[in-house]
Amino acid sequence: MWGGTVSFIISLLQRLSTMRELRQTQALITKTGLTDHPSVLPKLITFSALSTSGSLDYAHSIFVSTAMEDPFLCNTMIRAYSLSAFPITAIHLYNQMHHSNVKSDHFTYSFVLKACARVSSSFEEDGKLSQFVIARKGAEIHCSLLQSGLDHDLFIQNSLVYMYSHCGSIYIARRVFDEMTQKTAASWNTMISAYDRVSDFDSADSLLGLIPMKNVVSWNILIARYVKLSNIEAAKRLFDQMPERDAVSWNSIIAGYVQTKDYHGALELFREMQINGVEATEITLISVLGACAEMGALEMGREIHESLKRKKSKIEGILGGALVDMYAKCGSLNCAREVFNGMRMKHVSCWNSMIVALAVHGYCEEALDLFSVMETRLDEARPNRITFIGVLIACSRKGLVEEGCRLFRCMIDEYKIRPEIKHYGCMVDLLSRWGLLDEAHHIVKTMPLKANSVLWRTLLGACRIHVNVDLAEEAFRKIAELEPLRDADWVLLSNIYAEAERWDDVERVRKKMIDLGVLKQPGSSQIGGIVR
Structure with missing residues (x-):
């Protein structure tokens, strides 16, 4: 009886095409008491984790409910995460597997090495320290596979070259490549790509000339x-x-x-x-x-x-973020929200797209609320520099000066993100927009980066609203030092003088405008130089 039931359920699992079918089959599996059957659970997890119609989040929920003792299940999950928008989770699973004394095989090592490479590649320029940590993890995995005697496996050797090259260790990648007794086209292409990635085109061309199979x-x-x-x-x-x-x-x-x-x-x-x-x-x-x-x-x-x-198809990760971003930038915010809310696993880019979209479209409180939700799910997506551009825009639009200053400090102190020119632009916009010109000017003068014309123009525009002639004159001079003045700069300075009833200065500026052939153009605005 049980044999027939198992065969029937396995035949169902082999024909799965949707998550709805998987859930129905899982209900039958639970009802018949076959949840722990060795032929059933792997097929459930494999479809959910690796199928284009599956759900990695759902696969993870099944996986964590089982004892971590089956290398095949561990490998399936590590492989799935190494291919996903969340490769760091593959490394976490490998660590758990190691601590639980589950034996790693050549599949385990190949998948986790690929995950290391993808994690390292995802770091931005200010993430060199993190990249170094991932490179050390890759070297640690290399040592483990040496001890297991798998270092001569061709697939693993290719994975090592791939991992080291993506972690910035080109010299070690080349050593592994040179020590390979057998090389496939993939081996050559991986090493050539590694040289191209660091712009060492001479070494890349040298290998291209030697490759036996283009x-x-x-x-x-x-x-x-x-x-x-x-x-x-x-x-x-x-x-x-x-x-x-x-x-x-x-x-x-x-x-x-x-x-x-x-x-x-x-x-x-x-x-x-x-x-x-x-x-x-x-x-x-x-x-x-x-x-x-x-x-x-x-x-x-x-x-x-x-x-x-x-x-x-699964709409999650970076693809989901791209859809959210597309709808938001095309002005279809409801569709953006629908896609965002329908995603169970959201890459940081997806959170960023939604937060920035809400802030730019004036839904500032919703943007900040969403950021608060994001902070409760740091295991899924950790805020980065773009996230904080979004929340600072929201604070600026809403006039939340204290909250904006708090979040700016939080970005630096808690999340260890070094502010870029756009972050300073957000802060200058926030302070100057709400009349705190001295504080905005202080940021421009003391920030560790050289202020660009956008920041000085932000101050110049605020001087018109809040009538600060001295600061306007300084901002005008600084803009002139950085780039050719625009027609709008002259018009703005003239208007600031007019607001202050300094008619001699108005006359002087307008005469200069005539001499230079400056024409007053229709009005336009620029907010803090923030480009989505």
């Missing part, structure tokens, strides 16, 4: 190089010459067009990709949604969203 990946590396150098014409020529193309080829050239702000060209290439019958990947869609956001191409963005829903 393939489509080798061509893709060259395209990626030209894209990195913003030489999109050379990249397109190479793309047109390729004897064979894959999705990565299309992704690279589309990303290149987006990088050089040729959004129309990117969307045209996407249409051409569809005509050629090449299946778009998540990376393709992220680039194309970015182009839609910048162009306001809401209809194409909606088409992509509807296509994802028809295919029952």
Whole structure:
């Protein structure tokens, strides 16, 4: 009897295509008492974690309810997280696996090394220390696999080259590569890409000349190089010459067009990709949604969203963030909220897109409330520099001076984020907008970065509203030192003098404007230099 039931349930699991079917099957499994059956649980977790129609969050909830003693289940979850927008979780799971004395195999090491590489690649310029920590973790894993005698496994050797190169240890990556007794095309291409990533093109070309088997990946590396150098014409020529193309080829050239702000060209290439019958990947869609956001191409963005829903694809991570960002920048805030609320696992980019969108559209309290929710879920997404740009915009729009100052200190002291020029721009905008010109001026004068013209123009504009002639004159001089003055700068200074009834200065400025051929243009505004 039980044998027939198990066979029936396994046949159901093998035919799963949606999460609804999985939940129904799981209910049957629970009802029949087969939850811990060794042939059943792995299939449940594998579909949920790795299928394009699955849910990694749901897989994790099943996984944590079991004892961590099955290497296959651990490997499945580590693999799933290494491929997801949350690769750091794969490293956490590996650590738990190690502490629970679950034996690691060559699959474990390959997946966690890939996770290390992806985590390291995600760090920004101010994350060098964290990148160093990840590199040390990768070296620790290397030592463990040496002790286990798996260091000669070809797949693991390729993973080591990949990990070390992405962690900035190019010299060690090359040592591992040179010590490999057997090399595949993947081995050569990984090492060549590593040199290209650090702009060591001589070493990359040297290996390209030695590679015994050039393939489509080798061509893709060259395209990626030209894209990195913003030489999109050379990249397109190479793309047109390729004897064979894959999705990565299309992704690279589309990303290149987006990088050089040729959004129309990117969307045209996407249409051409569809005509050629090449299946778009998540990376393709992220680039194309970015182009839609910048162009306001809401209809194409909606088409992509509807296509994802028809295919029952997972909308989470960076792809979900790109959808939220597209809808928000196209002015469809309700759709952005719908996508955001429907995501169970949200990458930091998704939180950022929603917080910034709410702040820019005037929903400042909602933006700050969402930030508070984000702070309760630091295991999922930790606020970064863009997050704080969003919350500082919200504070500025709402006039929450004390809260803005508190959050600025929190960013530095609690989250260890070094302020950039845009953060200082937000603070200058917040203080000057609400009449605290002395405090705003103090920030501009004492911040560790050189103030740009945007900050001085923010002060100049505030001087018109709050009538501070002395500061306006200083701001005007500073702008002139940094770049050629615009017509609007002269008009603004003239108006500030007029507000203060300093008519001689008004006459002097207007005479200068006539001499320079300055024309008064229709009014426009710029808020703190904040670019979403």
